[in-house]
Amino acid sequence: MPTLFYPFIAMLNRRTLRIKIMQSLFAKEQGKEADFQLALDHIITVFTPDLNSMKVQDKDLLKGQREVALKLFDKKFKGEEVMESPDPRIEQAVEESLALYKKLIKKDFDYFRKGTVTDVERINVYYQLVLELVTVFASLAAQDKKVAAKNFTANPIVVALRGNQDLKKAILRSGGGWEQHTTLVKGWYRDCIRPDKEFEQYIALESPDLDQHKSFAKHLVRKLILGNTPINSYFEAEDLHWMEDHEIVRSMVDKTLKSVTEKQVQIEIQKLSLDWEDDTDFIEKLFTVAGKLDDEYHQLIAANTKNWEVDRLPLTDRVILQMAIAEMITFPNIPVKVTINEYIEVAKRYSTPKSRAFINGILDVIAKELKASGKIKKSGRGLLDNK
Helix, strand or coil: CCCCCCCCCCCCCHHHHHHHHHHHHHHHHHHHHHHHHHHHHHHHHHCCCCCCCCCCCCHHHHHHHHHHHHHHHHHHHCCCCCCCCCCHHHHHHHHHHHHHHHHHHHHHHHHHHHHHHHHHHHHHHHHHHHHHHHHHHHHHHHHCCCCCCHHHHCCHHHHHHHCCHHHHHHHHHCCCHHHHHHHHHHHHHHHHHCCCHHHHHHHCCCCCCHHHHHHHHHHHHHHHHCCCCHHHHHHHHHCCCHHHHHHHHHHHHHHHHHCCCCCCCCCCCCCCCCCHHHHHHHHHHHHHHHHCCCHHHHHHHHHHCCCCCHHHCCHHHHHHHHHHHHHHHHCCCCCHHHHHHHHHHHHHHHCCCCHHHHHHHHHHHHHHHHHHHCCCCCCHHHHCCCC
């Protein structure tokens, strides 16, 4: 049998990666407030009476030390020059709290940097789980004495998925698929698949052709698995960013279903990325530079926000501006106009109604200043709009 070639089309694009990075940086920034509070709590704990101590506790003294320590911590946190406290206990508590804050910030940074890559990789796992679910439902239909499931079990797509060794290995690597959720899946089959009118019509067909097999498979995935059903709600609960990932998974599954033809019974498992190493490098570099942007760039943002105080900007806008600057100065092959346009689109989707025009204006001015100062250095494709 001749083998037809179906080129792999990567589902992942740079805008998706930018969005993932933005979401992680946003979460990291939100975590700073909790980290700050934990640092304050350390001081409060140090100067709180120990109810288990056999010694007499001077509550008034502890209260006074606590108030002095909190004020000293706040000043040191802001970078203000202050004299050391004559009370060594206060000085030690403040230094411990500052060290704790730095430790927590670093821990969060590493967690979200690694988590961004893992979050993207999980899209592939959800794609594989959806494909496997098609075969699991076919098996449940075959065991169901109330339905005639011959059409479903003989569906060329189901047969091809069951015989695909790459899919089997990938599912095993990711944790075994639906084997540990048999009760849940059986409930989905009972409540979502078996009562479905199109399912009833499909299994009643006398001799369905390939188009009819494909049509049902598409309906099964789009309407019953990834539609407005408890199955889709399961993925939504599992994935914080399912709204974005859902569309990528659906597109990957659609292309997989289309790969089966009369002459090509083997199914093509789609690649999430054509160059995962390059995509990983992009994620880690952009996250790291944006997350640790030098003070001079923060000052550049502040200087160009005019009547806006940087700390009062919506957090999403601040993250977007930091990412855009980081991208302009870090990736020489990405044209400045591409970067600006991409973050305008991100702002349009994820920030306030006025953010698109605001981001556009600020980035345009900042880009010109960075070019003039030599901070932006482009090469290759990155020179396209820098003539």
